[in-house]
Amino acid sequence: MKTSLQFFKDMGVCDGAYAVLERVFAQAGVTEFDYAQGYQLMLGMMDQLEVEATQSGEPGHDTAEGWLQWCYDLRTRPEAIMYFGDHIEEDVFRTADGQVHETWEAAQEHDWRRYAALREDHAAARVINGVRFGEGGAETWEVVDPAHDDLAGFDAFVWHDSTTGLNHRTDSAAEAVAFNAAQAKTLEAIDVAERAARIECRITDESGAFRAWVVAENE
Incomplete structure (x- = not known):
């Protein structure tokens, strides 16, 4: 990696370290120095x-050790590696979950499958059953969507709460609506995470x- 003043x-x-660097470059008679x-x-x-x-008195640079640490960290700073535009882009890609892939397309496919699986798991976790009581204690269950279905005809509601691992039963339609709304926020969070996810090279x-x-x- 090349460097220059x-x-x-x-x-x-x-400023203090820069003054030292000026002298080093001048004594070597060069405008660029191998890092x-x-x-x-x-x-x-x-x-x-x-x-x-x-x-110098500058925090982090007020000791030789601090200055050398700053200099050492340059080797992992993208803007330093890319400064002269002669860097090499490898065919190695990383998704936000830390998985490494040989092509950008493979990384993109991995992300698509990962978030699709999260949505699928979420869909299974947010199922709400409306219960109608019949004669002799018989029950009829029907999957309902509190955001769109009329819940007035149901006597109870049952769902599996993935946060506690327990089945929940209530005769309150309002409670079922509240649970569904909370689950919708989880789906929104998955969507936000997918939009924010980046594939790195x-x-x-x-x-x-x-x-x-x-x-x-x-991208």
Whole structure:
């Protein structure tokens, strides 16, 4: 991964560390420096870095250790790896659940199946049965949709509460409507999660040494 003085400035380096970098670049007579080589060089300048860091007084950069940690973290920052535009986009994709795929299409299909399964499980969990009483204690059950069906003709309502794992029975239509409304919010949450889910692509710097994940451009 290449670096330059402008690179470090754009990455947010503190003033004290930037002053050290200016001297390093000037002494080497270069405008670009290999990141790994430069990092090793910094490791050999701990005393000097400590003096500059103490003078800077900037939180996180007020010690040589803090400055080196910031520099170390550059290797995993996408904007650093992509800075010069010579990064490599690998055929490796990751969905929000951490699963890795060889193509964007495979990742997309995985997400589609994952959220479809969540909706299917949710649909099974929110089934409400309306109960009508008959002679001799007989009961007739019928699946109802409280959002659309008239519940006035039913004597009771039964459903399985997936949050408690228990079956619930009530003679209150209002309670059945409230349960259904709560379940509808769960479905809305699944929809929101699917819209927010992103497929990421793994990138490396031009040397292939440092990697990071970015949102796949196919989206």
